[in-house]
Amino acid sequence: xxxxxxxxxxxxxxxxxxxxxxxxxxxxxxxxxxxxxxxxxxxxxxxxxxxxxxxxxxxxxxxxxxxxxxxxxxxxxxxxxxxxxxxxxxxxxxxxxxxxxxxxxxxxxxxxxxxxxxxxxxxxxxxxxxxxxxxxxxxxxxxxxxxxxxxxxxxxxxxxxxxxxxxxxxxxxxxxxxxxxxxxxxxxxxxxxxxxxxxxxxxxxxxxxxxxxxxxxxxxxxxxxxxxxxxxxxxxxxxxxxxx
Amino acid sequence: xxxxxxxxxxxxxxxxxxxxxxxxxxxxxxxxxxxxxxxxxxxxxxxxxxxxxxxxxxxxxxxxxxxxxxxxxxxxxxxxxxxxxxxxxxxxxxxxxxxxxxxxxxxxxxxxxxxxxxxxxxxxxxxxxxxxxxxxxxxxxxxxxxxxxxxxxxxxxxxxxxxxxxxxxxxxxxxxxxxxxxxxxxxxxxxxxxxxxxxxxxxxxxxxxxxxxxxxxxxxxxxxxxxxxxxxxxxxxxxxxxxxxxxxxxxxxxxxxxxxxxxxxxxxxxxxxxxxxxxxxxxxxxxxxxxxxxxxxxxxxxxxxxxxxxxxxxxxxxxxxxxxxxxxxxxxxxxxxxxxxxxxxxxxxxxxxxxxxxxxxxxxxxxxxxxxxxxxxxxxxxxxxxxxxxxxxxxxxxxxxxxxxxxxxxxxxxxxxxxxxxxxxxxxxxxxxxxxxxxxxxxxxxxxxxxxxxxxxxxxxxxxxxxxxxxxxxxxxxxxxxxxxxxxxxxxxxxxxxxx
Numbered sequence: 001x002x003x004x005x006x007x008x009x010x011x012x013x014x015x016x017x018x019x020x021x022x023x024x025x026x027x028x029x030x031x032x033x034x035x036x037x038x039x040x041x042x043x044x045x046x047x048x049x050x051x052x053x054x055x056x057x058x059x060x061x062x063x064x065x066x067x068x069x070x071x072x073x074x075x076x077x078x079x080x081x082x083x084x085x086x087x088x089x090x091x092x093x094x095x096x097x098x099x100x101x102x103x104x105x106x107x108x109x110x111x112x113x114x115x116x117x118x119x120x121x122x123x124x125x126x127x128x129x130x131x132x133x134x135x136x137x138x139x140x141x142x143x144x145x146x147x148x149x150x151x152x153x154x155x156x157x158x159x160x161x162x163x164x165x166x167x168x169x170x171x172x173x174x175x176x177x178x179x180x181x182x183x184x185x186x187x188x189x190x191x192x193x194x195x196x197x198x199x200x201x202x203x204x205x206x207x208x209x210x211x212x213x214x215x216x217x218x219x220x221x222x223x224x225x226x227x228x229x230x231x232x233x234x235x236x237x238x239x240x241x242x243x244x
Numbered sequence: 245x246x247x248x249x250x251x252x253x254x255x256x257x258x259x260x261x262x263x264x265x266x267x268x269x270x271x272x273x274x275x276x277x278x279x280x281x282x283x284x285x286x287x288x289x290x291x292x293x294x295x296x297x298x299x300x301x302x303x304x305x306x307x308x309x310x311x312x313x314x315x316x317x318x319x320x321x322x323x324x325x326x327x328x329x330x331x332x333x334x335x336x337x338x339x340x341x342x343x344x345x346x347x348x349x350x351x352x353x354x355x356x357x358x359x360x361x362x363x364x365x366x367x368x369x370x371x372x373x374x375x376x377x378x379x380x381x382x383x384x385x386x387x388x389x390x391x392x393x394x395x396x397x398x399x400x401x402x403x404x405x406x407x408x409x410x411x412x413x414x415x416x417x418x419x420x421x422x423x424x425x426x427x428x429x430x431x432x433x434x435x436x437x438x439x440x441x442x443x444x445x446x447x448x449x450x451x452x453x454x455x456x457x458x459x460x461x462x463x464x465x466x467x468x469x470x471x472x473x474x475x476x477x478x479x480x481x482x483x484x485x486x487x488x489x490x491x492x493x494x495x496x497x498x499x500x501x502x503x504x505x506x507x508x509x510x511x512x513x514x515x516x517x518x519x520x521x522x523x524x525x526x527x528x529x530x531x532x533x534x535x536x537x538x539x540x541x542x543x544x545x546x547x548x549x550x551x552x553x554x555x556x557x558x559x560x561x562x563x564x565x566x567x568x569x570x571x572x573x574x575x576x577x578x579x580x581x582x583x584x585x586x587x588x589x590x591x592x593x594x595x596x597x598x599x600x601x602x603x604x605x606x607x608x609x610x611x612x613x614x615x616x617x618x619x620x621x622x623x624x625x626x627x628x629x630x631x632x633x634x635x636x637x638x639x640x641x642x643x644x645x646x647x648x649x650x651x652x653x654x655x656x657x658x659x660x661x662x663x664x665x666x667x668x669x670x671x672x673x674x675x676x677x678x679x680x681x682x683x684x685x686x687x688x689x690x691x692x693x694x695x696x697x698x699x700x701x702x703x704x705x706x707x708x709x710x711x712x713x714x715x716x717x718x719x720x721x722x723x724x725x726x727x728x729x730x731x732x733x734x735x736x737x738x739x740x741x742x743x744x
Binding site for chain 2: 059060061063064065067068069071081083085092093095096097098099100101104105106107108109110111112113118121122125129130131132183184185186187194195196197199200201220
């Protein structure tokens with residue numbers, strides 16, 4: 001009886017998602033990004049592709065950790081030689097580093113522009129290009145209308161979009177499916193060996209549409225994300241200035 | 245642009261060809277003969293046969309009487325022309341415009357080509373040696389006009405290259421036959437004692453016309469360059485151009501859009517049939533007030549996709565100013581490349597770096613933001629971080645070396661290393677703490693040093709000792725010390741990047 005109830009509940013939850021506008025098109029294979037416990041927070045327990053993801057950062061260390069985390073996600077998305085477009089106005093990303101996260105740097109097209117207005121146009125055009133693995137845009141300020149245009153574009157083309165917002169002036173709501181924040185954490189090597197260990201992050205999923213927000217500690221080792229269950233005292237990073 | 249021509253004269257075209265085909269004939273006298281009024285007449289004689297008194301136009305029976313061991317081959321009427329066409333096709337490598345000059349010559353329009361071989365002299369030498377190595381006997385000359393090049397190739401004694409504007413002087417000493425005249429005119433000139441062109445070139449034109457006809461004057465003018473002579477290229481340069489004349493002058497953007505779409509439609513259809521695609525195109529409008537307006541586009545790879553090409557032109561339509569109206573539209577595909585028909589896909593699945601959709605996206609971005617904004621990187625064989633990547637010139641370019649993974653590299657690199665204040669305990673040890681942008685970082689963990697030497701053959705300066713450090717908050721940095729540690733001077737430390 002309880003088993004039956006559980007099944008009914010699961011079915012109802014799925015139906016609810018469809019009613020809320022969350023659709024999985026026929027024939028689309030769910031991409032497994034090997035995010036471990038994070039996956040449970042997503043609607044339908046699959047990483048939302050064909051959606052806009054927003055990443056917040058204030059310090060260069062955070063920005064660096066964020067680009068590392070995104071590269072880890074790209075590793076899963078860029079399977080079968082798919083290409084990716086990385087758009088920015090002041091790019092500091094160092095392509096050889098992407099190889100450590102399993103991404104071929106020569107499969108990424110970098111577009112360096114002068115201002116954010118051009119960036120928005122380019123980003124929208126790129127998001128409309130079907131078949132791309134992902135489009136990453138480094139933009140500081142974006143209006144709700146502009147973000148909605150991007151979200152509409154990805155729903156059509158099924159491309160995943162990442163917005164890297166470094167030092168955003170205003171943290172207003174924008175039309176993104178998820179809002180993330182990645183902070184670097186001190187690394188640890190087994191048996192307290194000297195040296196720096198695998199990159200470790202405090203991953204915060206601040207907002208997720210139809211899902212459960214949460215925070216986890218993750219590590220990039222052995223070519224994939226590994227959850228860290230050992231509790232490390234949270235570190236203080238300057239809280240983001242809230243304007244208005 | 246002033247024109248330059250090469251005339252090549254094959255002295256024994258047909259016989260040379262047969263010797264190339266059958267090397268055994270090199271030592272045997274042989275002739276080509278064709279029936280003429282019921283008799284066999286010799287049409288070409290080999291060098292050895294000519295030395296023994298046999299000439300072109302002789303009756304075969306007479307020649308046989310003179311030389312009983314003579315080999316005879318049947319001549320085909322269009323053989324010489326066919327051979328010349330083959331050689332002209334070979335000469336396309338030297339110039340796009342090559343023409344045949346039957347019965348025994350080739351004319352090349354070499355305007356603007358010679359500098360590619362380092363000047364006219366090496367260019368001419370290259371043409372002559374290449375053709376000679378095939379086994380042809382030939383003479384060639386360069387001149388301002390077809391006439392002068394022809395004359396010098398056949399009758400010139402001093403130099404094979406006639407400098408610009410030197411035509412008249414070069415012609416003076418040549419016989420009248422150098423003017424490409426009919427036999428009767430040459431005979432008449434010789435009867436009157438005109439053995440050199442210099443003897444009659446300055447005579448009153450009316451007198452020359454009365455005695456020798458218009459043709460002599462025409463040929464003289466052509467050789468001197470005062471009269472234009474058309475060259476009929478043996479392979480015409482294909483032009484991809486569409487025209488759209490308008491009944492009424494077009495003044496609206498909608499009208500221009502329709503014109504552009506129509507022209508694109510017809511040119512793309514033609515390109516598609518010929519399995520070609522355009523790389524650059526220009527759209528020209530001729531205004532009623534006599535002005536010409538033009539917009540141009542370029543693509544990353546050949547395309548004959550009307551929709552895509554229109555999208556490239558679309559943002560430029562606003563910049564076309566019709567003023568009083570445009571009466572003629574011309575669309576030129578200025579650069580066309582081969583584009584094999586690809587297989588159609590039902591599903592647009594994965595989109596690799598060589599995908600058409602991506603190429604079209606990049607075209608649109610390049611047209612709007614400039615091609616300089618698009619970058620793609622491949623590894624370069626340098627350890628120096630700034631030089632470890634190089635920009636790929638094309639989307640298809642493959643990396644020659646694999647990406648280095650044995651050393652950790654930061655995800656973010658500062659455009660220029662920034663100096664930091666550091667407290668380092670012992671030489672060659674990582675620093676204990678450093679100050680960057682007024683923030684103190686206490687280093688907890690560190691890896692290194694990784695010494696990277698400056699490449700002395702590229703630039704001078706000290707080496708760098710890189711450290712991968714982590715502070716107590718978990719920030720990971722890439723620091724380096726410039727040069728060796730010396731107690732005397734303070735060390736120069738820099739921050740170069742941030743790790744993930």
